[in-house]
Amino acid sequence: MNAHLASWNDGPARGAIVDFVDRVTAEGGPGHVPPPERVAVFDNDGTLWCEKPMPIELGFVLQRLGAMAEADASLRERQPWKAAHDRDYAWLGAAMTKHYNGDESDVKLLIAGVIQAFAGWAVDDYADAAATFLGAARHPTLDRPLAACGYLPMVELLRFLEANGFTVYIASGGDRDFMRVVTEEIYGIPPERVIGSSNALRWQEDGAAGGSIVYLAEPDVFDDGPVKPVRIWSRVGRRPILAAGNSNGDIPTLRFAGGDGRPALRLLVDHDDGEREFHYTGGAEQALDAARAEGWTVVSVKDDWATVFADHPR
Numbered sequence: 001m002n003a004h005l006a007s008w009n010d011g012p013a014r015g016a017i018v019d020f021v022d023r024v025t026a027e028g029g030p031g032h033v034p035p036p037e038r039v040a041v042f043d044n045d046g047t048l049w050c051e052k053p054m055p056i057e058l059g060f061v062l063q064r065l066g067a068m069a070e071a072d073a074s075l076r077e078r079q080p081w082k083a084a085h086d087r088d089y090a091w092l093g094a095a096m097t098k099h100y101n102g103d104e105s106d107v108k109l110l111i112a113g114v115i116q117a118f119a120g121w122a123v124d125d126y127a128d129a130a131a132t133f134l135g136a137a138r139h140p141t142l143d144r145p146l147a148a149c150g151y152l153p154m155v156e157l158l159r160f161l162e163a164n165g166f167t168v169y170i171a172s173g174g175d176r177d178f179m180r181v182v183t184e185e186i187y188g189i190p191p192e193r194v195i196g197s198s199n200a201l202r203w204q205e206d207g208a209a210g211g212s213i214v215y216l217a218e219p220d221v222f223d224d225g226p227v228k229p230v231r232i233w234s235r236v237g238r239r240p241i242l243a244a245g246n247s248n249g250d251i252p253t254l255r256f257a258g259g260d261g262r263p264a265l266r267l268l269v270d271h272d273d274g275e276r277e278f279h280y281t282g283g284a285e286q287a288l289d290a291a292r293a294e295g296w297t298v299v300s301v302k303d304d305w306a307t308v309f310a311d312h313p314r
Helices: 012-025 056-071 073-077 081-085 089-100 105-118 123-136 152-163 176-180 183-187 227-236 248-256 285-294
Strands: 039-042 167-175 194-204 212-221 242-245 265-270 297-300
Touching: 012 152, 012 265, 012 297, 039 152, 039 227, 056 073, 056 081, 056 089, 056 105, 056 123, 056 176, 073 081, 081 089, 089 105, 089 248, 105 194, 105 212, 123 176, 123 212, 152 167, 152 183, 152 242, 167 176, 167 227, 176 194, 194 227, 227 248, 242 248, 248 265, 248 285, 265 285, 285 297
Parallel strands: 039 167, 039 242, 167 194, 242 265, 265 297
Antiparallel strands: 194 212
């Protein structure tokens, strides 16, 4: 078994990955792709790390919204501050599931709250707060540090691809600047290769050395669904030949991979292991149907991963 994929069981998913990499790296072969064109893109929440009972980023947002609700009682009956104040993880998690099924009502409330929560913050202050949160908080049910909730098989896959001349990007609906705090530590992916959602930004002279970049009280982009391929192209300038996701929001990215006449590998993570992680299909029903209809490679957490998470100090 390939040393880079030690946590993968020998089965169809691992076989599809190895066969694809062998094909695109074979000099002179019909499927050969030059190294500069070996671009891979990965979703983050639910693809590279755990997203239940709600995305990890929402724990950070909840902390900030909860502090705002403590300071202003009038916010406690308005969503998303109400959910934050009441520690209503179900509402926050359901907002994302509803979004993946085409109902934007609650996610719009959530985004509006996030915009207000961090308006006026300098990007450096946001990064420091996110790093503090990720360094101290633990997953509510897995009893692991949040920074230890990355999927070991997927991290191994990133290294395997890099060893074979791929350049790997993260393209996620999650907040770009939140992810950038930990992507190098957890995945070995530097911040300049992270594409995600963001608030609008402005540079201002404020007495700090070099001035500050601050968040405005307005959105920039929500990087999900059909927006993802656009953002990938605008940032990378190349069409990926490998794409991995786990939800309905990843369908356009998976279809974007390859293109006419080019090889492509499309991976869809199926969360079917309630013992070691979580068992759910909510928000992924259309993606699973598309995988069956279009021949994508479905990665079963239960069957394809010998190990889900790396060992960690308690």
